[in-house]
Amino acid sequence: MTLKGKTAIITGSNSGIGLGVARELARAGANVVLNSFTDRPEDHKLAEDLGKEFGVVARYIKADMSSAEECRALVEQAGICDILVNNAGIQYVSPIDKFPADKWNAIIAINLSSAFHTTAAALPMMREAGWGRIVNIASAHGLTASPYKSAYVAAKHGVVGLTKVTALETAEEPITCNAICPGYVLTPLVEAQIPDQMKTHNMGREEVIKKVMLERQPSREFATVEQLGGTAVFLCSDAAAQITGTTISVDGGWTAL
Template identity: 45%
Template sequence: MTQPVQEDRTALVTGGTSGIGLAIAQRLQADGLRVAVLDLDRSQGRDVAAAHDLHFIGADLSRRADCRRAVEETVAALGGVDVLVNNAGFQHIDPIAEFPEDTWDTMLHVMLTAPFLLSKYAWPHLRRSGHGRIINVASIHGHVASPFKSAYISAKHGLIGLTRTAALEAGEQGLTVNAICPGYVRTPLVEGQIADQARTRGITAEEVEQKVMLEPAAIKRLLNPEDIAALASYVASRAAWGMTGAVLDLDLGWTAR
């Protein structure tokens, strides 16, 4: 097996011990980067990181101090931050009238405020890199809305705005800022949603995928985490030096209508 060329670059990937985040972390590692993964401080996350030879940072992104510490720990352990991947997030489904206020606050902090803070704290290191990269994992719901996902959709719309603004500020400083907007990806979270909808609607999991989740899409197939990781790999590469402020849709044709 060919060993990756060590690039002497480092990456911090939030939400990096499962799903899309883990796939991105593994792909960047295969590209030769040293990778730290951030997740809630749980034994399961630590075990996953250890199994893949990733540096684990236990942190709660709803806390400002943890955002700062995550960057500081990455620099101390790996020598810098050249690539920041803001991927962490979660979903909560409720109508606006019933949406818990504390859940709203937490979701916006984790998915919008934390990417701002991590970018802010990592900025000096990304500038020093000479080829710094910020990659924000947004969603097709950064473009379009669906009912019962008000906090999630508000955060993802905001993340695209943050991406574009940061890109304009970063251009003369040698770093790029881009967003990836996937459609539905086969992750444990989505698998859980499929099972829940199959139960409540009285239909099969396959029917949920095809008739509910993928109904607006041109390609009737869920993405895999590795598909998003492949795109992130290019965006993080030196070859992508001219790409900044881009909102990259990997959405199976969902938004082509």
């Protein structure tokens, strides 16, 4: 599944799932544009090292995904966008009646509205090139719900809906749009939570992972960023040319319950 000659923009990609997806796209030969809201030397070094590792062109472009203007500017500054991966996201947990309005607005902006703005900016480029792939990183929470995550669940359901609309609007063109719905993924952020959970529940590492953190994931195993990246590569390949407007769950059976 070669993506040589294609250019991929991955939002929220200087760590975690976004970086994992970027690495697998680069491994498949795609040039990549990394992104986050910071503009540190280490961000640009990350892109430089990625490019050297896989022999592709890799750049880092700073853009705040809570800003509609910066979302669109990211795509415009990249100059080319064959593959768009909308991954940027944040989380906040609180009961609805106590949920801070600013947190709600930020989650909707970054997790949902950013995907609309980047897609709107990328589609003309894809149409001009005669080929395009849009991969939205949704969540198991785009298909089901959990208490105290109203903004996140609403946003991810919205991402799934946006995916379907984008697919229908491009159905007669060589452009596809799909959503990957991960369950719990082993990222540095999740890894850092394990010691605290072990103390709270007085359990060993494996026990707290299986009985507490992965209680809703039937496989009792985390998905990996490499697996999500591999799924993205597949969706960008010719083998997936007739897959559009759908969701692929990488959740260890969570949404089968």
